[in-house]
Amino acid sequence: MGLYTRAMASATSHQAPKGTRDFYPRDMAIRRHIEGAWRHASIIHGFEEIDGPTFEHLSLYTVKSGEGIVNELFSFRRAGGEDDYALRPEFTPTLARMVAARAGGLPQPIKWFAIPTHFRAERPQRGRLREFIQWNVDMVGVEGPQAEVDVLSTAIVALERLGLAPSDVRVKLSHRGVVAAGLRALGVDATRLADAFTLLDRRDRLEPKEFEARALAIGLSAMALERLGDLAKTKLPIDSDADKIAQALGCGSEEANPLAELVRRLRDAGLGAWCDIDFGIVRGLAYYTGSVFEIHEASGAERAIAGGGRYDKLIEMFGAPPMPAVGFGMGDVVLGLVLKDRGKLPADDGESLLPRTDVFLISAGAEFADQLLAQLAAQMRRAGLHVRHTYKSTRNVGKLLSEAGKCRARFAVILGAELEQGMVALKDLDANVQTLVPVAEIVSKVASASAI
Amino acid sequence: MGLYTRAMASATSHQAPKGTRDFYPRDMAIRRHIEGAWRHASIIHGFEEIDGPTFEHLSLYTVKSGEGIVNELFSFRRAGGEDDYALRPEFTPTLARMVAARAGGLPQPIKWFAIPTHFRAERPQRGRLREFIQWNVDMVGVEGPQAEVDVLSTAIVALERLGLAPSDVRVKLSHRGVVAAGLRALGVDATRLADAFTLLDRRDRLEPKEFEARALAIGLSAMALERLGDLAKTKLPIDSDADKIAQALGCGSEEANPLAELVRRLRDAGLGAWCDIDFGIVRGLAYYTGSVFEIHEASGAERAIAGGGRYDKLIEMFGAPPMPAVGFGMGDVVLGLVLKDRGKLPADDGESLLPRTDVFLISAGAEFADQLLAQLAAQMRRAGLHVRHTYKSTRNVGKLLSEAGKCRARFAVILGAELEQGMVALKDLDANVQTLVPVAEIVSKVASASAI
Numbered sequence: 001m002g003l004y005t006r007a008m009a010s011a012t013s014h015q016a017p018k019g020t021r022d023f024y025p026r027d028m029a030i031r032r033h034i035e036g037a038w039r040h041a042s043i044i045h046g047f048e049e050i051d052g053p054t055f056e057h058l059s060l061y062t063v064k065s066g067e068g069i070v071n072e073l074f075s076f077r078r079a080g081g082e083d084d085y086a087l088r089p090e091f092t093p094t095l096a097r098m099v100a101a102r103a104g105g106l107p108q109p110i111k112w113f114a115i116p117t118h119f120r121a122e123r124p125q126r127g128r129l130r131e132f133i134q135w136n137v138d139m140v141g142v143e144g145p146q147a148e149v150d151v152l153s154t155a156i157v158a159l160e161r162l163g164l165a166p167s168d169v170r171v172k173l174s175h176r177g178v179v180a181a182g183l184r185a186l187g188v189d190a191t192r193l194a195d196a197f198t199l200l201d202r203r204d205r206l207e208p209k210e211f212e213a214r215a216l217a218i219g220l221s222a223m224a225l226e227r228l229g230d231l232a233k234t235k236l237p238i239d240s241d242a243d244k245i246a247q248a249l250g251c252g253s254e255e256a257n258p259l260a261e262l263v264r265r266l267r268d269a270g271l272g273a274w275c276d277i278d279f280g281i282v283r284g285l286a287y288y289t290g291s292v293f294e295i296h297e298a299s300g301a302e303r304a305i306a307g308g309g310r311y312d313k314l315i316e317m318f319g320a321p322p323m324p325a326v327g328f329g330m331g332d333v334v335l336g337l338v339l340k341d342r343g344k345l346p347a348d349d350g351e352s353l354l355p356r357t358d359v360f361l362i363s364a365g366a367e368f369a370d371q372l373l374a375q376l377a378a379q380m381r382r383a384g385l386h387v388r389h390t391y392k393s394t395r396n397v398g399k400l401l402s403e404a405g406k407c408r409a410r411f412a413v414i415l416g417a418e419l420e421q422g423m424v425a426l427k428d429l430d431a432n433v434q435t436l437v438p439v440a441e442i443v444s445k446v447a448s449a450s451a452i
Numbered sequence: 453m454g455l456y457t458r459a460m461a462s463a464t465s466h467q468a469p470k471g472t473r474d475f476y477p478r479d480m481a482i483r484r485h486i487e488g489a490w491r492h493a494s495i496i497h498g499f500e501e502i503d504g505p506t507f508e509h510l511s512l513y514t515v516k517s518g519e520g521i522v523n524e525l526f527s528f529r530r531a532g533g534e535d536d537y538a539l540r541p542e543f544t545p546t547l548a549r550m551v552a553a554r555a556g557g558l559p560q561p562i563k564w565f566a567i568p569t570h571f572r573a574e575r576p577q578r579g580r581l582r583e584f585i586q587w588n589v590d591m592v593g594v595e596g597p598q599a600e601v602d603v604l605s606t607a608i609v610a611l612e613r614l615g616l617a618p619s620d621v622r623v624k625l626s627h628r629g630v631v632a633a634g635l636r637a638l639g640v641d642a643t644r645l646a647d648a649f650t651l652l653d654r655r656d657r658l659e660p661k662e663f664e665a666r667a668l669a670i671g672l673s674a675m676a677l678e679r680l681g682d683l684a685k686t687k688l689p690i691d692s693d694a695d696k697i698a699q700a701l702g703c704g705s706e707e708a709n710p711l712a713e714l715v716r717r718l719r720d721a722g723l724g725a726w727c728d729i730d731f732g733i734v735r736g737l738a739y740y741t742g743s744v745f746e747i748h749e750a751s752g753a754e755r756a757i758a759g760g761g762r763y764d765k766l767i768e769m770f771g772a773p774p775m776p777a778v779g780f781g782m783g784d785v786v787l788g789l790v791l792k793d794r795g796k797l798p799a800d801d802g803e804s805l806l807p808r809t810d811v812f813l814i815s816a817g818a819e820f821a822d823q824l825l826a827q828l829a830a831q832m833r834r835a836g837l838h839v840r841h842t843y844k845s846t847r848n849v850g851k852l853l854s855e856a857g858k859c860r861a862r863f864a865v866i867l868g869a870e871l872e873q874g875m876v877a878l879k880d881l882d883a884n885v886q887t888l889v890p891v892a893e894i895v896s897k898v899a900s901a902s903a904i
Contacts, residue, residue: 013771014512014549017537020505022550025564028501043807044833046840046859049480053472053583054506054539054569055526060466074507074537076528078573085469085526087506097466098474107858109843112477117506121530131505142843149826157833268826319465355495374601374720381496381609388498391561391594406559407498 019122019130026350031133033353034162034332034339035115038135041158042113045150047137050112052094058084060093063317064287074121074130087119090329091136092311093318099140100320108141108323113154118331127303127334137308138327140315145262147326148291148310149269155295155306155328156274162335163344166298169305171271172235172278173293175259176309179231179279182249186227192218194286196228201282203232236277238263245277262291283307287314291326297338305338306330351408358385358450360404360429364397364416372415376443383447404429411446471574471582478802483585485805486614486784486791487567490587493610494565497602499589502564504546510536512545515769516739526573526582539571542781543588544763545770551592552772560593560775565606570783579755579786589760590779592767597714599778600743600762601721607747607758607780608726614787615796618750621757623723624687624730625745627711628761631683631731634701638679644670646738648680653734655684688729690715697729714743735759739766743778749790757790758782803860810837810902812856812881816849816868824867828895835899856881863898 016022023031042049058075073086088094091114099110114136124130137154139147152171159169179200180193188196195218203211215225227250234248242260246253259277266275283292290310297305308328316322339345346352361377363369373389380387388407390400397414404412414425424442427434428449437445468474475483494501510527525538540546543566551562566588576582589606591599604623611621631652632645640648647670655663667677679702686700694712698705711729718727735744742762749757760780768774791797798804813829815821825841832839840859842852849866856864866877876894879886880901889897 014509014515014545014552016505016549017507017509017535020507022505022546022553023503024550024554025500025502028503031503032501040836044836044838046809046838048477048806049484050477051475051480051483053468053474054571055469055472055583057466057469063466071531074528074530076526078526079523081573083469093466094474097468098476100466101474102476119506121533131507144843146843153830153833265826268823270827270830354500357498371720374717375722378605378722381605384492384496386496386498391596391598 017130019124021129021131025354026348029353030336030345030350031332033350034335035133035135037158037161038113038115038330040161041154042135042137044157045111045154047111047113047139047154050095050098050114051116052088052091052098052114054117055085055087056094056097058086060097060318061086061089064093064096064314072120072122074119088116089118089120091116091118091134092138092314092327095136095138095327096315096318096320099315099323100318103320103323109147110138110140112140113137127337129333133332135330135332136327137330138325140323140325142326143312143324145258145265145291147324148262149265149271151308151326151328152266152275152293153269153271155330156271158330159295159305162339164339164342166273168298168342168344169274169295169338170298171275171293171295172281173259173263173266173275173291174277174279174281175262175291176282176288177290178245178251178256178259179249179282181251181255182231182279183228185250186224186231187219187221188224189219196220197282198284200228200232200280201284203229232280234279238267238272238275238277240277249279258290283309287311289313293328295330297341301341302337303334305334354408355386357388357404357407357409359387359411359413359446360400360407360409361387361389362397362400362404362412362414362416363389364395364400364414365419369415369419372419372439376413376415379443380446383443385447385450401427401429410450413442413446469582471576473581473583477806478800481805482788482797482802483784485802486787487585487587489610489613490565490567490782492613493606494587494589496609497563497606499563499565499591499606502547502550502566503568504540504543504550504566506569507537507539508546508549510538512549512770513538513541516545516548516766524573526571540568541570541572543568543570543586544590544766544779547588547590548767548770548772551767551775552770555772555775561599562590562592564592565589579789581785585784587782587784588779590777592775592777594778595764595776597710597717597743599776600714601717601723603760603778603780604718604727604745605721605723607782608723610782611747611757614791616791616794618725620750620794620796621726621747621790622750623727623745623747624733625711625715625718625727625743626729626731626733627714627743628734628740629742630697630703630708630711631701631734633703633707634683634731635680637702638676638683639671639673640676641671648672649734650736652680652684652732653736655681684732686731690719690724690727690729692729701731710742735761739763741765745780747782749793753793754789755786757786806860807838809840809856809859809861811839811863811865811898812852812859812861813839813841814849814852814856814864814866814868815841816847816852816866817871821867821871824871824891828865828867831895832898835895837899837902853879853881862902865894865898 061069075086118134119131183196199214242253242256245256281294288309289312292309294304295306306328310326312324361373363373377387390403412427422439423436426437513521527538570586571583635648651666694705694708697708733746740761741764744761746756747758758780762778764776813825815825829839864879874891875888878889
């Protein structure tokens with residue numbers, strides 16, 4: 001390395017790229033806490049973990065989202081290479097590619113989850129970063145609502161494990177097929193349903209005049225337009241049956257059945273308390289074909305915690321046979337904000353989520369004690385114990401006990417003058433009780449005490 | 453999405469980018485198995501987990517490695533942005549940046565580990581991919597050899613946990629300061645030591661004539677040159693004392709002390725059986741300042757499993773105060789090959805590493821049984837059990853038991869005709885024993901049986 005580079009280096013204060021994060025130990029402990037809840041909920045629902053490359057061929061992302069997505073991606077080429085790549089902005093294209101590559105050989109249903117990092121070249125803002133972690137849960141190969149129930153149960157069990165209750169977060173459910181019946185009843189032609197959904201989705205972002213003009217363009221009368229506005233605000237309790245849903249949408253009971261059946265099964269699974277029917281939930285993406293849902297902080301603070309739904313026509317676009325599918329994504333950024341807002345993260349910024357030290361070894365004697373310390377540390381670690389010791393030269397037991405306290409050790413073992421009698425001191429730092437233990441017994445003694 | 457894009461999509465068979473990997477569930481189970489051993493070993497040695505951004509400012513990588521590294525990186529800009537970024541090729545610059553950003557506020561020693569993904573724009577080959585996972589373990593703030601011992605113990609405990617023994621892998625140790633004394637004794641001027649190390653490192657990649665010419669250029673006589681060749685092949689047992697090391701290097705005992713002290717402490721910690729002194733270990737990178745080590749498969753097959761050493765002058769180059777440091781990196785690709793070569797991965801391609809299903813629920817009755825199944829599934833999952841059921845409409849118990857077997861369930865619970873007496877059948881699928889259990893007791897019964 002040249003002197004010039006070195007001078008540059010010390011002159012520059014290096015920063016993490018805008019919209020990305022450094023995870024120091026406490027930040028990482030919080031991240032692992034969240035990921036642990038995600039992983040646990042996934043596994044007990046029978047989902048298996050997968051992952052793919054951090055970057056994909058750029059063309060993989062234009063399949064689903066068209067060329068318009070390219071500006072939202074971080075894309076690049078290898079120096080001297082010819083292929084265009086992009087950092088993955090979402091997981092579904094990778095999942096679809098992986099299903100397509102082995103479609104014949106995978107037992108169905110395919111129940112996969114992933115906890116990858118994703119990237120979006122957007123302006124960073126609250127709840128939205130350029131790099132974030134997103135839990136993806138997908139079930140491929142099941143048509144019926146039992147797939148939705150298991151996927152939603154997975155999300156809810158994870159949120160519950162993180163300390164959230166139905167008073168903190170709400171699962172808002174709708175169903176495109178059922179809402180389509182309502183839209184047809186309002187006079188929307190079958191060929192304009194996609195436009196009507198887009199309109200419904202963008203209602204809050206369009207000027208009233210623009211909204212009205214677009215509504216008229218797809219054949220809505222002034223009265224129907226008003227009813228469309230009402231529809232977007234319609235929420236129904238989770239115990240609504242097909243008749244009630246049909247009444248709210250102005251469609252037939254038969255047409256309301258898919259949503260009624262879904263909410264009935266959610267109630268059977270004991271998830272009713274978390275869920276509402278909300279016809280304002282559309283999900284912008286055109287690829288949803290049935291149920292759609294979002295999870296929100298109960299008061300409406302923050303962006304959506306999660307979003308998903310059924311996408312029965314998407315997998316085949318990536319070269320697989322036609323396969324029904326349902327899934328959701330839940331990012332770590334908004335969820336982290338909600339957990340903080342709701343007081344569900346430790347008040348110590350994550351310190352209590354760090355693994356606790358089982359035993360802090362203290363050599364207060366001569367060179368023999370140092371050798372014994374090295375041996376005990378190795379034996380205790382082989383027994384699975386989390387062992388620390390000082391790297392300082394001090395033999396001051398008071399100072400060393402204070403160091404043990406700082407790394408939240410449960411026990412200290414002091415190798416001191418009692419070694420002449422073949423004994424060491426075992427101090428329970430929580431109870432502040434000290435006993436003498438024969439050297440030959442100290443490993444098993446600490447191992448059994450730590451297992452409590 | 454336009455029809456054109458759709459047609460393109462179905463016509464194209466999408467592939468993962470060259471040199472990257474898709475992790476299907478079994479592949480992922482093996483990856484998590486390796487990462488789990490890494491994480492466990494790190495934690496019991498008192499290291500705390502961190503992470504940083506997947507990409508950094510490109511300039512962060514030229515600090516340490518100069519402009520030469522740029523061609524080995526995947527680098528990019530955001531559309532419309534001005535900053536140059538690169539996918540991280542290694543973790544040390546991120547670690548140094550994170551230390552520098554909080555140098556004053558971090559308690560020392562700083563003991564961090566990370567398991568990030570890394571990227572190199574090289575030609576993929578056996579043991580070398582474009583995206584790989586690398587375990588990084590670093591201790592910052594400790595000068596003495598105890599830091600090396602704990603760092604090496606961490607590596608060894610992880611390898612041992614993965615089933616490897618000293619007959620499978622060898623830790624090869626050297627020490628640049630001590631070898632420098634040997635080089636000086638051979639007649640290498642203090643100002644040419646760096647060149648001599650480079651020569652030593654590249655000895656196998658240089659033509660003999662080229663090697664000789666370079667050796668002469670740094671002042672080595674023909675005899676000294678021969679001795680340099682011998683030096684590179686010199687291995688000493690781990691119980692060598694300073695005199696033995698000095699004799700092998702032709703330097704003074706005092707000069708050999710740092711390496712002698714390190715191996716003595718490794719023996720004290722019970723790690724001697726894993727380690728050899730090997731003066732052929734140099735580590736190409738110029739920033740190592742003391743100990744250097746590599747871990748290799750015992751027969752010399754495959755590339756190095758891990759490499760590291762002491763880098764006391766590096767952290768300050770990133771704007772932190774001067775801080776001694778030692779650490780290593782261990783990638784998942786070579787380690788995975790060695791585990792496979794040595795028969796330390798399950799013969800079933802990872803299936804037995806997947807989480808086992810605790811209970812498979814079977815509804816063999818009417819609608820009431822389906823409702824009960826949904827309730828029991830929810831209760832059992834709340835008890836932490838891994839629960840599955842079919843998504844098919846069949847009520848054929850034989851077929852459903854076969855499905856339970858395919859997902860390696862330990863128990864099946866059959867909701868059938870006995871429900872009329874308030875009973876369900878509990879089948880232990882390992883023991884092939886079936887009993888009747890009251891519905892009210894089935895959750896606790898399965899929970900306690902699964903806990904065994």
